[in-house]
Amino acid sequence: MRTTAHELEKAILVRIAAGTYAPNSRLPTCEQLAAELGVNKNTVSKAYRALAGRGFVRTSAGRGTFVLMRPVKSVQDPSVALAELSSLLALVVQEAKLAGLGREQFQEVVDQITARYYDRATPRVGFVECNRLDASTLSRDLQVALGVPVEPLLIEDVLAAPSRARRRGALRPGNRA
Secondary structure (H helix, E strand, O other), X not given: OOOOHHHHHHHHXXXXXXXXXXXXXXXXOHHHHHHHHOOXXXXXXXXXXXXXXXXXXXXXXXXXXXXXXXXXXXXXXXXXXXXXXXXXXXXXXXXXXXXXOOHHHHHHXXXXXXXXXXXXXXXXXXXXXXXXXXXXXXXXXXHHHHOOOEEEEEHHHHHHOHHHHHHOOOOOOOOOO
């Protein structure tokens, strides 16, 4: 049976979710993963591109593909995201059963991971720029690189209403725009 890029994408997500590929770690090269899994390197490349497009990894020419701290928030219908997550979670549960984990052991691991990601405070980052297009584009790039939400702000808006920018998390008292 031939492995599709979509199936490979899900398998890589399972490895990321399981911690096999930790945040900020470098993924195997396309050639290495293709050899390990017995698939074509173009299939691996296509899966990596799809994961990069969804904000799970970033690719740097000549350096490799790296797991992001957390996926960049994508604009999509929540029901679509829930269906994708359900599908991914089903794969993780199957993997846990194959590894011999009991239901209680697996639930304990899920609870620990859930607490780690849901119970920590997410930093608020604002990027101030004088040009709306640049603010938006550079904020998106920073969001991918940092793995945290970055809000684009225009310098004119910050200067006109610094208290609003402060509430949005971009400025702290005592900092200057």
